[in-house]
Amino acid sequence: MKALFYPGCSMQKNARPYLDSLLAIRADIDLELQEIDDWNCCGATEYMSVHRVAAHSLIGRNLALAQQQASDSDVLTAGCSACYLNLAKTDAQMREDAHLNATVNEALAAGGLAYQPGSLKVRHLLDVVCHDIGYAAIKARVVKPLHGLKVAAYYGCQVARPDYDGRWDCHEHPTAMDQLLRALGAEPVEWSLKTQCCGGHMSVIGPEVAFGLIRRLIHGATQAGADLVATLCPMCQLNLDAYQVEMNKHFHSDYQMPVLYFTQLMGLAFGKNAGELGIGKEFVDAAPALAKIQAEAPKVAEAKRKRRPKPSDGLPPPRME
Amino acid sequence: MSAAAVSVSGPKDFLSEVMAGTPGDNRLNHCIQCGSCGGSCPSGAEMEHTPRRLFALIQAGQRETVLKSNAPWYCVSCYYCTVRCPQNIHITDVMYTLKAMAIRAGLYHDAAMPGFSETFVDYVEKYGRSFELGLATRFNLRHHPLSLAGMAPLGLGMLKRGRMDLTPHRIAGMAQLSAILDKAKALEGATP
Numbered sequence: 001m002k003a004l005f006y007p008g009c010s011m012q013k014n015a016r017p018y019l020d021s022l023l024a025i026r027a028d029i030d031l032e033l034q035e036i037d038d039w040n041c042c043g044a045t046e047y048m049s050v051h052r053v054a055a056h057s058l059i060g061r062n063l064a065l066a067q068q069q070a071s072d073s074d075v076l077t078a079g080c081s082a083c084y085l086n087l088a089k090t091d092a093q094m095r096e097d098a099h100l101n102a103t104v105n106e107a108l109a110a111g112g113l114a115y116q117p118g119s120l121k122v123r124h125l126l127d128v129v130c131h132d133i134g135y136a137a138i139k140a141r142v143v144k145p146l147h148g149l150k151v152a153a154y155y156g157c158q159v160a161r162p163d164y165d166g167r168w169d170c171h172e173h174p175t176a177m178d179q180l181l182r183a184l185g186a187e188p189v190e191w192s193l194k195t196q197c198c199g200g201h202m203s204v205i206g207p208e209v210a211f212g213l214i215r216r217l218i219h220g221a222t223q224a225g226a227d228l229v230a231t232l233c234p235m236c237q238l239n240l241d242a243y244q245v246e247m248n249k250h251f252h253s254d255y256q257m258p259v260l261y262f263t264q265l266m267g268l269a270f271g272k273n274a275g276e277l278g279i280g281k282e283f284v285d286a287a288p289a290l291a292k293i294q295a296e297a298p299k300v301a302e303a304k305r306k307r308r309p310k311p312s313d314g315l316p317p318p319r320m321e
Numbered sequence: 322m323s324a325a326a327v328s329v330s331g332p333k334d335f336l337s338e339v340m341a342g343t344p345g346d347n348r349l350n351h352c353i354q355c356g357s358c359g360g361s362c363p364s365g366a367e368m369e370h371t372p373r374r375l376f377a378l379i380q381a382g383q384r385e386t387v388l389k390s391n392a393p394w395y396c397v398s399c400y401y402c403t404v405r406c407p408q409n410i411h412i413t414d415v416m417y418t419l420k421a422m423a424i425r426a427g428l429y430h431d432a433a434m435p436g437f438s439e440t441f442v443d444y445v446e447k448y449g450r451s452f453e454l455g456l457a458t459r460f461n462l463r464h465h466p467l468s469l470a471g472m473a474p475l476g477l478g479m480l481k482r483g484r485m486d487l488t489p490h491r492i493a494g495m496a497q498l499s500a501i502l503d504k505a506k507a508l509e510g511a512t513p
Contacts, residue, residue, distance in 0.1 A: 012450075047441070048421075054506050110500045213397075
């Protein structure tokens with residue numbers, strides 16, 4: 001499958017392991033990525049807080065360039081949740097709001113560009129991997145199943161919400177990454193916080209708020225018995241990993257929950273070496289958790305079927321409490 | 322200024338202004354004051370007004386109270402309120418509108434909150450890309466100088482792991498991007 005690719009600023013540096021692991025596995029899943037030439041920052045959640053129309057025009061330049069450079073795919077994918085949502089939001093709101101569409105296109109014209117909303121399908125990388133490549137094709141590439149590894153699938157906020165194009169099964173408890181983890185041989189844990197906020201930019205502008213949110217997630221994953229958290233967003237990874245260390249200092253706690261990208265786990269299952277996947281660049285060392293991966297599939301205890309008691313005739317005997 | 326200060330504009334004016342500044346069918350005038358938004362908000366406890374109260378104040382034309390509230394700045398853009406709102410109000414988008422209006426009116430709770438957004442915007446307008454080291458350093462120097470020493474281990478950890486650039490990257494089409502953004506801002510000023 002071929003897709004246009006918007007890496008975004010984070011993937012260039014702070015989330016470099018995400019990009020490296022994606023590039024390492026793309027051939028295995030037959031994903032051909034065409035990077036948008038000379039893309040600009042998406043503005044994250046900040047630009048929109050200052051200039052509304054300019055924010056959509058900033059994003060509009062990326063959409064216009066993608067439309068212009070598209071050769072044989074109309075799918076535009078991004079790995080970062082904020083980048084993905086910004087691209088999807090501008091496309092959706094230009095479709096919905098004729099005035100915004102006209103204004104953004106007038107601004108783009110000042111740079112010799114134009115964008116026809118709806119001409120690209122904006123999709124998060126996890127969506128493409130799970131729904132287009134598919135679990136069966138992924139499972140077929142697994143040479144080193146992640147047997148014995150318990151993983152908390154963490155989706156964060158901005159992929160499953162607001163979900164302009166109805167790509168996900170649930171806004172609050174999506175299951176795509178859990179199914180992907182199962183295809184890799186890992187065991188996704190049951191937990192209720194998979195789309196709760198990681199703190200976003202609060203880790204910088206209001207750290208105490210962020211620390212509370214980070215602790216809730218890390219504590220939840222720990223309680224659910226996870227060996228590590230799998231994520232799909234650079235901001236989530238940064239907050240849960242690098243700021244986990246700061247959070248521990250703040251609360252005098254000692255959580256040690258590694259946080260890796262789902263692409264890194266795919267790479268491990270495909271037999272790539274850890275260094276190639278950027279594993280080792282995380283703040284909370286993932287090595288102890290990854291040592292749990294077993295060479296053999298865990299034996300599922302043969303469940304002995306208990307024979308149901310034969311229904312006796314008539315009513316059951318009265319019980320004395 | 323007391324929180325109860327009566328605004329000069331009438332109730333309808335302010336609601337219309339907020340709605341006009343929010344793209345798409347934002348449905349802000351359909352709020353039924355159910356409180357699903359505040360109950361879903363991860364930082365609701367830190368807000369001076371939950372979204373529900375903020376929307377009642379908007380309906381009542383309390384411009385200054387609304388634009389001074391810390392609530393929009395504590396919004397983390399998680400969209401829980403947006404997907405749970407029984408009236409399909411684009412709550413997160415309304416929060417962006419309120420932030421931009423507060424900056425334009427010079428009314429905000431704490432200069433550090435818009436300061437982060439504005440510093441981010443400065444780097445994007447200069448280079449076309451964000452620049453984390455510059456952003457973190459400039460923001461903290463200006464707003465939280467005492468926390469700089471405390472953040473040093475994190476910054477050094479990022480550098481050691483090759484996860485932070487020392488210099489910004491400038492896109493090739495910077496002149497094109499500037500022309501687009503200048504035009505957009507001129508059009509934004511002209512938007513009712």
